[in-house]
Amino acid sequence: MSKNLNHISRRQFLRAGTCGAMTIGPLVNTIAQLSLINSAAASALGGSLVGSDYKALVCIFLRGGCDMNNVLIPITGNPQADAYANDRGVVGIPNGITTSYNPTGADNTLPITVPGADPFGMHPSLVNLKAMFDNSEAGFITNVGTLAEPTNKNDYSTTSLPKQLFSHSDQVTQWMSSISDKPYISGWGARVAELYHDAWNINSQTSMMITAAGNNQFMSGSSVSPFSVTSSGSISLAGFGTNYASALNTDGSYKTNSTGRRFEALERIMQYSHAHILEEGYGEVVRSARANETIINEAIAATPSDVDFDQIWLDHEADSGVANELKSVARLIAGRECMGNNRQIFFVDLGGFDNHANINGAQPALLDQLDRAIGAFNAGMKALDASTIDTDFSYDKVTTFQASDFNRTWTPNGTDFDSAGTDHAWGSHSFVFGGAVNGGNFYGSYPTLEVGGVNDVPSGSRGRWIPTTSVDQFAAVMANWFGVPIGSSEMETIFPNLNRFEDPFDISGTANLAFLPPYVPPII
Amino acid sequence: MKKNWMILIFVGASLLLLLYVKVSSIDVANDTASETQNNTPATTSESVTSQTTEPNPYDIPQPDDPRLTRLADGRVLYNPSVDASRTLDQTIDPDEALTVIDQLISHYRFAYKENPVGSENTEITEQLLGKNPKRIVFLDPQSQALTDKQLLDQWGTPYFFHALSAQEMEIRSAGPDQQHWTNDDFAINQAQQDSE
Numbered sequence: 001m002s003k004n005l006n007h008i009s010r011r012q013f014l015r016a017g018t019c020g021a022m023t024i025g026p027l028v029n030t031i032a033q034l035s036l037i038n039s040a041a042a043s044a045l046g047g048s049l050v051g052s053d054y055k056a057l058v059c060i061f062l063r064g065g066c067d068m069n070n071v072l073i074p075i076t077g078n079p080q081a082d083a084y085a086n087d088r089g090v091v092g093i094p095n096g097i098t099t100s101y102n103p104t105g106a107d108n109t110l111p112i113t114v115p116g117a118d119p120f121g122m123h124p125s126l127v128n129l130k131a132m133f134d135n136s137e138a139g140f141i142t143n144v145g146t147l148a149e150p151t152n153k154n155d156y157s158t159t160s161l162p163k164q165l166f167s168h169s170d171q172v173t174q175w176m177s178s179i180s181d182k183p184y185i186s187g188w189g190a191r192v193a194e195l196y197h198d199a200w201n202i203n204s205q206t207s208m209m210i211t212a213a214g215n216n217q218f219m220s221g222s223s224v225s226p227f228s229v230t231s232s233g234s235i236s237l238a239g240f241g242t243n244y245a246s247a248l249n250t251d252g253s254y255k256t257n258s259t260g261r262r263f264e265a266l267e268r269i270m271q272y273s274h275a276h277i278l279e280e281g282y283g284e285v286v287r288s289a290r291a292n293e294t295i296i297n298e299a300i301a302a303t304p305s306d307v308d309f310d311q312i313w314l315d316h317e318a319d320s321g322v323a324n325e326l327k328s329v330a331r332l333i334a335g336r337e338c339m340g341n342n343r344q345i346f347f348v349d350l351g352g353f354d355n356h357a358n359i360n361g362a363q364p365a366l367l368d369q370l371d372r373a374i375g376a377f378n379a380g381m382k383a384l385d386a387s388t389i390d391t392d393f394s395y396d397k398v399t400t401f402q403a404s405d406f407n408r409t410w411t412p413n414g415t416d417f418d419s420a421g422t423d424h425a426w427g428s429h430s431f432v433f434g435g436a437v438n439g440g441n442f443y444g445s446y447p448t449l450e451v452g453g454v455n456d457v458p459s460g461s462r463g464r465w466i467p468t469t470s471v472d473q474f475a476a477v478m479a480n481w482f483g484v485p486i487g488s489s490e491m492e493t494i495f496p497n498l499n500r501f502e503d504p505f506d507i508s509g510t511a512n513l514a515f516l517p518p519y520v521p522p523i524i
Numbered sequence: 525m526k527k528n529w530m531i532l533i534f535v536g537a538s539l540l541l542l543l544y545v546k547v548s549s550i551d552v553a554n555d556t557a558s559e560t561q562n563n564t565p566a567t568t569s570e571s572v573t574s575q576t577t578e579p580n581p582y583d584i585p586q587p588d589d590p591r592l593t594r595l596a597d598g599r600v601l602y603n604p605s606v607d608a609s610r611t612l613d614q615t616i617d618p619d620e621a622l623t624v625i626d627q628l629i630s631h632y633r634f635a636y637k638e639n640p641v642g643s644e645n646t647e648i649t650e651q652l653l654g655k656n657p658k659r660i661v662f663l664d665p666q667s668q669a670l671t672d673k674q675l676l677d678q679w680g681t682p683y684f685f686h687a688l689s690a691q692e693m694e695i696r697s698a699g700p701d702q703q704h705w706t707n708d709d710f711a712i713n714q715a716q717q718d719s720e
Contacts, residue, residue: 163690166687167689169692170689356686357704357705358705414704419705424687425643459642460643460644461644462643462644
């Protein structure tokens with residue numbers, strides 16, 4: 001039943017016009033960022049708000065627990081190749097070893113050369129990631145996972161383990177918080193932002209954390225909130241058409257139709273001050289959301305004319321959800337001047353990796369989506385580096401890392417090719433890429449692929465690797481590259497359990513985590 | 525005209541207020557009467573019936589609680605769970621079996637505020653058998669559904685425990701084809717049940 005909007009009360013008008021907007025969680029979060037109300041002035045400031053000391057950290061989260069055992073594959077010549085072929089059975093990628101599942105001994109992997117290591121191949125869907133690895137733009141942190149303290153097979157039953165090991169929700173939370181032995185309070189991305197946003201982003205016009213995949217624990221904190229965008233830009237108020245097309249003309253003026261008049265009236269009413277705290281808070285939410293929208297949309301539109309992200313994504317046939325999310329991130333990086341932040345953290349995700357069944361059908365397609373998306377994003381960052389208009393940017397300003405709930409069991413849960421899958425496990429492999437990454441290498445310690453072996457959880461029989469590198473160590477290296485000093489109280493606040501593990505910054509130790517260079521403050 | 529409306533509204537509001545005061549006083553009187561009854565020693569047949577009702581399995585156990593049976597080896601049987609687990613045999617309906625196992629997990633969660641931890645059948649089964657901090661036994665060690673510390677379904681396949689969160693566990697039977705994650709599977713999810 002449609003209502004005649006020309007004859008409604010002020011109360012009805014407010015309710016109808018903005019309730020949709022109020023239900024958008026991320027917009028509500030922006031109430032804490034009252035300073036953003038002045039965002040309209042941002043575009044008028046002109047000049048350079050962001051200098052050459054810009055950095056962005058991008059998190060790609062693979063939801064469901066990606067089977068990374070099929071991403072890095074020992075191939076012929078690697079002593080673990082036989083174990084891979086025989087143990088993985090029906091879910092294994094043909095790796096050159098002859099088995100009943102691979103009678104011809106085919107090798108379908110994409111071979112990579114790892115310095116000082118035995119031969120490995122990459123999943124055949126990861127064409128772009130292999131190229132990035134070959135070009136030393138991407139690397140892997142192997143057997144990384146949630147840990148409350150260093151753990152091995154011998155002390156597994158006596159050591160403190162991560163809470164609710166093997167459960168989706170809890171392991172996702174612990175990957176994002178980097179605290180495995182306490183209830184969740186905040187994400188490590190949010191803690192970085194809480195401690196450094198004001199110092200790093202003195203010209204900030206919006207949150208330094210932007211999520212293209214909705215709310216997430218990585219960016220949730222007590223005093224900072226992420227701004228949420230869609231793959232096509234900011235989230236506009238409901239009821240006025242996509243990006244206010246039903247209410248605004250292309251020059252930004254109000255249309256003379258009823259929707260335009262309603263939107264104009266709404267914006268005027270939202271400028272009123274209210275004595276009641278809830279009414280005032282409501283107004284603040286809408287005002288700040290509108291202000292953020294303006295900035296985000298300006299940023300997205302500010303891509304240098306000599307960089308064509310649409311064409312790059314088209315060339316990579318990257319049109320999935322995660323690809324579009326990464327395109328938004330690329331555009332926001334290109335338009336960083338509008339947001340005035342020297343440091344930005346982005347979040348995107350891709351779901352569907354909980355492949356208890358039909359992993360042979362599902363995983364290749366998912367990895368293909370992922371690969372095209374990261375291939376396009378990496379090419380986009382290089383194109384921005386080559387821009388003659390945006391001369392402040394360089395390829396080494398952006399580091400992207402991947403994470404997932406957990407790895408999956410080494411052995412499959414069935415013998416039928418079409419229905420078999422793998423189940424929840426633990427230590428996984430994560431890739432990082434970008435111009436700053438010391439790519440073309442494995443970091444951490446690659447596990448012994450043996451059920452009942454030195455890296456296997458002793459209470460099981462399926463091959464669940466006990467991590468040899470903690471999320472804390474992995475994340476601390478990225479935080480340091482971002483600008484958090486080694487050994488600082490801030491580093492301790494962000495990663496309170498870090499000192500339980502071997503120092504990830506000690507290049508003479510065995511942690512082997514120098515996948516990014518340490519942060520060097522710019523000379524002023 | 526407007527004045528008449530205002531008078532009408534005032535009179536209406538006054539009547540509503542009077543009615544509210546009257547009803548409230550009746551409620552208070554009833555509450556007082558019921559409190560007096562509750563403090564009186566139970567003599568009616570209704571009171572006796574309520575005393576013999578089965579105790580709620582989720583009430584906090586006391587030291588001499590009849591729901592607990594202490595074993596010589598230090599383990600403690602939680603009888604509501606153990607009794608329920610005795611129905612797990614070849615004759616039980618597959619959905620009913622899942623409901624029973626779900627109940628055991630629920631009792632475990634009641635005791636420890638979280639589900640048993642693990643992704644393999646043996647790990648979950650061992651915790652239900654007493655390998656937990658307070659050594660509480662939730663599953664009858666003599667259960668017909670037990671083989672080599674694994675809890676098996678009617679077709680002899682280990683149940684699959686899908687850990688979704690600390691409070692949510694999906695329990696799956698592979699069904700007649702004995703292959704998990706196929707169309708003939710049986711499954712139950714505590715959180716979904718609660719929401720229904």
